[in-house]
Amino acid sequence: MELADRAVGFLLSIISLSIFTYYTFDHFIHKYFLPQDYAILIPVFAGVVLLCLLSVFIGFVMLKSKKKKA
Structure with missing residues (x-):
């Protein structure tokens, strides 16, 4: 230790x-x-992009799994 x-x-x-x-x-x-404004803007923008990409990925997975069942 x-x-x-x-x-x-x-x-x-x-x-x-x-x-x-x-x-x-x-x-x-x-x-x-960078200016202090970017301390809020960059993480918010990154979060929105991440949520959008995650939603698209989940949508593709759901569509793909629906096609396999049919």
Whole structure:
């Protein structure tokens, strides 16, 4: 268990250091990111596309299984 504890501790240290670094240098690197509007638009668009593709897939599977029964 000691190795797993060390790995978790190392991972938490890296995450904490990266968050600290991000908020320290936020104003320098902020210009490299997309505008904040895209933080909502991209996941919503991806979700709608995913639901559409999933619906089409389920529809094809249902049609295919109906043809096999007939």
